[in-house]
Amino acid sequence: MASRPRSYKAQKVIDRLGQKLNRQVVGSLAACVHCGMCTESCHYVLANPDDPTFAPAYKADRLRKLFKRHYDWTGRVLPWWVNAQSVYTDEELQELKDIVFGKCTNCRRCSVNCPMGVDFATFNRMARGLLVHVGIMPEGVAAVSKDQWEIGNQMGVLKEDYLETVEWMSDEVVDEMGDDKAAIPMDKKDVNIVYTINPREIKYDPRTIANAAKIFYAAGESWTMPSEGWDMTNFGLFSGDDDLGGAVARRVYDKVHDLNGKILVMSECGHGYRSTRCEGPNWAGYDIDFEMESSVVTMLRYIKEGRIRVDKSKNPGAFTYHDSCNFARSCGMFEEPRELLNLVTNDFREMYPNRAENYCCTGGGGAMSMAEYTPQRLKSAKVKADQLRATGAKYVVTSCHNCEDGLNDLIKHYKLDMEVTQLVNLVAEALIVDKKEAVAEVAAKAAPAAELAGYTILVVDDEPDMREFLTTVLEDNGATVLTAADGDLGLEMARTHKPDLMTLDLSMPGTDGAKVYETMRKEHDLKGIKVCVVTGKPELRKLIYDRDIQRPEGYLDKPIAEDSLLLNLRKILEVGSEKS
Template sequence: MIEKSINIEDVLSLPLDPKEQKKAVEEKVPCVAEGRLKVYDPNTNNVKKFLELLQSRLNRSVVGSMTACVHCGMCSEVCHYVLARPHDPTMVPAYKGDQIRRIFKKHFDWTGRIIPWWVHAGSPKNDEDMNRLKNIVFGTCTGCRRCTLNCPMGVDTAILVRLTRGLLTELGIVPEGVFVVSKDQWETGNQMGVTEDEYLETLEWMSEEVGEEIGDPTFKIHVDKEDCDFMYTINPREVKYDPRSIGHAAKIFYAAGESWTMPRWGWDMTNFGLFSGDDKLGAFVAKNLYEAAKKLRAKRIVISECGHGYRSTRWEGYNWAKYSQDISSESVLVTLIRYISQGRIKVDPSKNSLPVTFHDSCNIARSGDLTEEPRWILKRVCTDFREMFPNRADNFCCTGGGGALSMVEYKPLRMEVAKIKAQQLIDTGAKQVCTICHNCVDGLGDLIRHYKLDMQVVQVLDLVANALVVPEKKEEK
């Protein structure tokens, strides 16, 4: 049995060679070595360990959100859980934050020590309390941060939720789905357990498909090609369930005469560490990706369509992996805009004539910086674009965020609160809802089936590829 948890320094010192790294992970990472997340002896006091971990993770942003809430109720006006269940006080973001806030006040704030009854300070007493905490932070919040935008005090409830998830993950008190995905990402370098053979075979298959479509039998998706303009990173879902999105990107890059490659290792730009609160997993995945780009001497990293993947790769990953930003990264949306605006690709919007609306992904709009870019593209590749309201940073979550899709035990509640998003979709009158996130594709797909909506989910790459006017054989750089 592993005596202690692996720490950040251990993670960052793991070998970069895939085979050596896999061996080291099998020896050092508890969820892989022992088939479980919990690394402490069963007789260990989980409450005591929880408090020790909490103390080690306190910083200014956490303490600020712990102490600034005045319970004004503004957060309850915008949370889709509350809007769907208006008479259930346990759905209010402030209530969810209070579950960790009361523990903080009891042990790390003088008011909670002296007058605990006045500030509602308290401490978990047993594993039953810990499991109740698990169900709140994993089951009733997607970390969308809509409440944060509406908070006059700047309280970031999502930070508190992620912090609590991370503490529980450290103790192994997590939903089964979180354990499985975390283990896969540690063990295989990607969150869906895609093997190297599966990955390479899919790229070969897509090369043949695209080559046939563009009339160029010599076309090939390069793997580990050095000194390219960019390294393209994807969501494992694209390999496992939606390889056409890889083909669409390849077709567009071909038309633009782009110099690009995909890495053999470090290709997964998703990062379940963001959802589970595990900074060590976050550092592991992010470092593999950055090091792959560095090894191939790529000028930059281009990130495929994924909300949390974009946030993790472009923003959070550098902090988790303690990595200097000497390699820039950008969303594939920015790449597409460059192609269209510079005339490197030509598009025919008449090929996309169905009414289409756009869903802003939480991690790209609220927690990112891309709101106008997708609209700029859609207005050039579609004939009938319809805005959704509210939109941009005020948009509602697809209800599949925060790793919710992996936690089947909470699906009934997720589908219940999805009626808020469903009504938003219905009001547009569109036949297609476009998104820039594979997680949102599944989240939106679930609610569309549940509420029997006459609508299909598409992505920006799908529409651009469909509108693309493919030139005659064009030489790639």
């Protein structure tokens, strides 16, 4: 009987599977007894109780059939007996892609609930890697991976933009502290700490960098940021591409080594911590000769050693803590963040379940970059929303940038009255800085009110209250403000007045913000106008992660705090992060 023809890519996937099998993966592929213990542990199943295709055991079986057909003797000899099955077409590979990328965030909650020790997330990641190897992956995964391969960070931040943003934050900290010694050191050698960050901090949330710098300054730390190898995140963990994982980790390690740093400290990023601290040395085959720690541990150490003092009354309100899957479940960082949170706030409320049993933010595993799966991601977030709501807290703290985005999206989707923040912001807020504090207050009061003087900003938003809020804040700070209540008028005014910057709501009647943004990036005369997206619509986060057109210069979630608005708009205008 003639054998069924197999596509070139399908054959490559089968060949590659053989190269990726190790004891851990084979153990997980062979050990499942289909007891169903994993089923209720998956947030996708809880949101889709009538759809068995979301069950971890079902998803795992799709790969298990392939393994049995080609690499297990039972499946090779008696495929009908053990339900072994091969893949033949590119369409089948596409279907597998939708399972391994779209129906699992690799959170590992099913893994810790499996009595047989089956680590589904580990071989789900491997399956992602098999597909990426032949170029089958969500567009957003490809976009982010390419940025990290070729530019050196996940968000395609160019070196000059990174350096300018850090310098700008450095100036802010010096002004606030009233001391030139508070400046952020760059590429300083023989330091105690080399501090690495998530590119999201540079691109959309630079205040975390300034806050970390304040803490290092207050602690009298010998530290530096590196000009290269500064991105401690690693998309190889999400895409399953061990080559990318190794290359990225090596860049970070090499730089710490060149600077002769004693400790590599990573800012609050769950997957970055796991990739750099735990997986990277194996991916890169690197012999690490320095220590590595999370900034959570560093900050906690400073307080315990008396190097910084904090006043928890500066952080009023009720706080809960979300355990990041990678930071907590995979790396065991359960108690340190709680201890620190209790030191800088008065009202900490535990979330249930928590620690290793906590539910995923639903934005993990690279899900934020996969726009095509956003509806099912947000649907699966119901259990997380219920968890958050039950705490009664106003603030949810997390030590992960991915979780921050994932939680922000579900908070909007499920209309929770909550805000997301990180420990670095709370510690910086609670910081007691002797003497210099008075200087900082004076400096803040003496700061010129016209921070945006000379700039023309076009506000495009259909909500009258939002237009009024933005207009008031921006005019109070010296900007000339134009407003448009819909997309068409916004484009017309942009063409006529050529503003320095447009704040753009995405959800508007008529020509919506996404279409306006696309036009802004394609029309020759509008390309040079900077755009800060201001939205409450999580589905359009794809503008950050998944696009062929240039990313927006800024991205703010509604509701917007005045200080965050000003900080981000000033960064866009003054740092000039995009030069088109």
